[in-house]
Amino acid sequence: MKIDCKHVWGHISAYIDGDVDASLRVEIDRHLEHCEICSAVMDSTRNVVVLIADDRVFEIPAGFSERLHSRLDAVLQESSASS
Amino acid sequence: MIARILAGESQLFHALIRPLERPVFVMLFMLLRNESDAEDAAQETFIKVYRNLHTFRGDAKFSTWVLSIARNEGLGVLRKRSTRPEEPLEHLFEVGGETEQGDFTPALLTDWREVPLEALERKELRESLCRAILNLSPIYRDVVQLRDIDEMDVQETAELLGISQGSVKVRLHRARTMLQKELVTVLKEYATPAGSQGWRRLFGRRA
Numbered sequence: 001m002k003i004d005c006k007h008v009w010g011h012i013s014a015y016i017d018g019d020v021d022a023s024l025r026v027e028i029d030r031h032l033e034h035c036e037i038c039s040a041v042m043d044s045t046r047n048v049v050v051l052i053a054d055d056r057v058f059e060i061p062a063g064f065s066e067r068l069h070s071r072l073d074a075v076l077q078e079s080s081a082s083s
Numbered sequence: 084m085i086a087r088i089l090a091g092e093s094q095l096f097h098a099l100i101r102p103l104e105r106p107v108f109v110m111l112f113m114l115l116r117n118e119s120d121a122e123d124a125a126q127e128t129f130i131k132v133y134r135n136l137h138t139f140r141g142d143a144k145f146s147t148w149v150l151s152i153a154r155n156e157g158l159g160v161l162r163k164r165s166t167r168p169e170e171p172l173e174h175l176f177e178v179g180g181e182t183e184q185g186d187f188t189p190a191l192l193t194d195w196r197e198v199p200l201e202a203l204e205r206k207e208l209r210e211s212l213c214r215a216i217l218n219l220s221p222i223y224r225d226v227v228q229l230r231d232i233d234e235m236d237v238q239e240t241a242e243l244l245g246i247s248q249g250s251v252k253v254r255l256h257r258a259r260t261m262l263q264k265e266l267v268t269v270l271k272e273y274a275t276p277a278g279s280q281g282w283r284r285l286f287g288r289r290a
Contacts, residue, residue: 009189013256040192045263047198047270052262053231056203057212058109061118064125065104069097071126075133076093 003027008038012045085145089137096136100129103146106233107153113228114157116217124160128153147239150229154243187257190264196274208273215265223258230255 008031014020015028032039051057088095107128111121132149139148202208216227229240230251241248 009260010256012189013259014252016259019252036193037191040195041189041263043195043197044192044267044270045189045259047195048262048266049231049259051198051200051203051270052212052216052227053234054200054203055105057209057216058112058232059209060105060108061122064108064122065101067122068104068126068129072097072100072129072133075130076096079133080091080093 003031005031005035005038008032008035009041012042015042016046016049085136085139093133096133099145100132100149103149106146106150109232110150110153110228111157113217113224114154115160120160121157124156125153128156131156143242144239147235147243150233150235151243187260188264189260190267192267196271196276198270198273199275202273205273208269211266211269215262218265219258219261223254223261226251226254227258227262231259 008028011020011024011028015025020028032042084095084099088099104125108121108125111124111128112118115121115124128149131152135152139145143151198208216224219227225244226240229235229243230237235243237248237251240251244251246254
């Protein structure tokens with residue numbers, strides 16, 4: 001089976017997740033070796049996936065954890081007092 | 084730990100939920116798009132988790148259970164907002180999605196130079212990524228958050244969203260394609276200079 005560019009684009013996400021079967025992976029790898037467009041699409045998509053997973057993208061507000069645990073303390077004390 | 088908390092060692096609850104503070108906040112921020120509302124909803128979520136801890140049966144992972152409570156909390160806030168005329172409900176409760184028409188072709192390029200993680204020190208880049216994710220329609224934003232940000236597996240994501248595993252994969256594929264299309268032009272400005280070995284770090288890390 002020889003695959004074309006559109007076929008590769010349809011499997012980019014699964015390929016990144018290691019969720020394509022071995023024979024398809026071989027075909028995609030073979031295609032990527034000679035297709036600079038698909039290689040760049042694959043690399044850029046993988047780059048986006050790596051970047052958005054970083055904790056710095058969505059920042060937690062300063063003091064969030066302290067305020068949360070302080071509120072929880074009040075709830076915990078209230079419930080232990082009532083039990 | 085849950086059994087000990089239920090048996091009276093309630094202070095252990097703080098430690099139990101620490102790893103979930105961030106995923107819960109991010110989920111609520113993505114739903115509510117407002118830090119203050121997300122923080123309030125996160126507090127309400129963890130209080131509900133504590134009060135309902137005895138109902139947790141262990142059928143799902145604890146993290147999945149907590150995130151589903153957070154999601155319901157966030158959707159509840161949105162429902163309340165939608166009753167206010169000045170804040171119409173965005174298309175948040177749209178259903179389906181797999182038949183949705185759209186352009187899911189990636190941006191075509193002939194070469195790509197890696198944008199290293201160090202580039203995230205720059206606020207403009209973080210804001211661009213954040214904005215691109217928030218601009219996705221909700222069905223795509225949900226899967227990006229759970230799969231790529233919270234790193235949940237396909238099965239957990241499907242359970243939490245109440246959709247099939249196949250739908251999770253289709254939505255994630257489309258979402259990643261849309262993000263690639265949206266972001267490549269912006270990201271090029273942050274790329275590693277040609278000849279650098281930055282790509283080794285990128286490919287050393289499996290998505």
